Amino acid sequence: MAIVLGDNRYGKAENRLVRVDRDGDEHRITDLNVSVSLSGDMSDTHLTGANDKVLATDTQKNTVHAFARDGIGEIEDYALRLARHFVTSQESIQTARVAVESYPWQRLQVGGKPAHHSFARSGGGNRTTTVTYDGERAWVLGGVRDLTVLNSTGSEFWGFPREEYTTLAETKDRILSTAVSATWRFAADEADWAKAYDTALASLLDAFGGTYSYSLQQTLYAMGTRVLETVPEIVEVRLSLPNKHNFLTDLSPFGLDNPGEVFHAADRPYGLIEGTVLRDDAPPAGPAWN
Numbered sequence: 001m002a003i004v005l006g007d008n009r010y011g012k013a014e015n016r017l018v019r020v021d022r023d024g025d026e027h028r029i030t031d032l033n034v035s036v037s038l039s040g041d042m043s044d045t046h047l048t049g050a051n052d053k054v055l056a057t058d059t060q061k062n063t064v065h066a067f068a069r070d071g072i073g074e075i076e077d078y079a080l081r082l083a084r085h086f087v088t089s090q091e092s093i094q095t096a097r098v099a100v101e102s103y104p105w106q107r108l109q110v111g112g113k114p115a116h117h118s119f120a121r122s123g124g125g126n127r128t129t130t131v132t133y134d135g136e137r138a139w140v141l142g143g144v145r146d147l148t149v150l151n152s153t154g155s156e157f158w159g160f161p162r163e164e165y166t167t168l169a170e171t172k173d174r175i176l177s178t179a180v181s182a183t184w185r186f187a188a189d190e191a192d193w194a195k196a197y198d199t200a201l202a203s204l205l206d207a208f209g210g211t212y213s214y215s216l217q218q219t220l221y222a223m224g225t226r227v228l229e230t231v232p233e234i235v236e237v238r239l240s241l242p243n244k245h246n247f248l249t250d251l252s253p254f255g256l257d258n259p260g261e262v263f264h265a266a267d268r269p270y271g272l273i274e275g276t277v278l279r280d281d282a283p284p285a286g287p288a289w290n
């Protein structure tokens with residue numbers, strides 16, 4: 001029996017980076033969380049502690065900041081630039097993964113006019129990307145995280161098995177709410193990233209609001225399908241939808257009725273509905289999701 005080193009990777013996780021773009025007095029904010037993860041010929045450092053092939057994670061952090069000096073642009077392009085740099089500049093690095101989450105800031109209205117340099121964090125979901133580069137090609141994922149949505153009606157849930165542990169009442173009218181995490185895979189490493197994101201986001205929202213739902217699973221499939229129908233460059237969508245339960249409060253102890261107006265918004269436990277919707281001719285995903 002011999003003991004060997006298995007799969008490994010390392011990097012600087014969650015580099016929080018804010019860039020101010022200054023167009024005269026008018027500023028724009030880019031607020032990112034950037035995680036770098038590198039893998040390659042790392043036996044020496046694990047087996048003997050020799051670090052000559054280890055690009056320090058501190059250097060990776062500095063690179064994340066230095067590459068923001070001349071502008072960030074679309075996060076997919078920024079992640080591609082960084083991933084390619086780490087692999088091409090270091091012989092020992094074979095694969096780089098760069099994941100970026102972008103926090104949206106909305107310009108404030110001050111004195112009835114759009115402010116030049118004042119913003120509020122907005123809640124329309126965080127745009128995400130994960131780029132994997134292996135020295136030959138790059139795989140690009142896009143996505144959105146923490147996009148909280150709610151339909152106050154237009155949702156039923158019934159017809160599920162009733163057995164000895166079932167207590168849930170069937171319903172023909174309920175609140176349906178979730179915090180959407182969606183990740184989509186692009187067929188290639190070039191696309192109009194901004195347009196793809198805007199269209200995918202609008203499609204997710206339109207499908208959520210426009211689907212009369214008999215289950216969150218049905219809504220998930222509708223949302224994934226709509227993205228694939230509207231963004232030709234996307235070949236696969238993975239969705240993770242926590243069912244944010246809103247339970248009708250029993251007001252009868254107080255002699256009150258409750259015609260679908262007062263709810264308890266429970267935070268735990270929650271149903272977690274997850275699924276993948278993809279084109280049946282989608283090219284292989286390679287290491288994109290690893």
Ligand SMILES: O=c1[nH]c(=O)c2[nH]c(=O)[nH]c2[nH]1
Nearest residue numbers: 157168214215216217243271
């Ligand atoms: O949309 C739903 N899907 C389920 O699988 C489920 N299970 C449950 O208890 N409530 C719901 N709602």
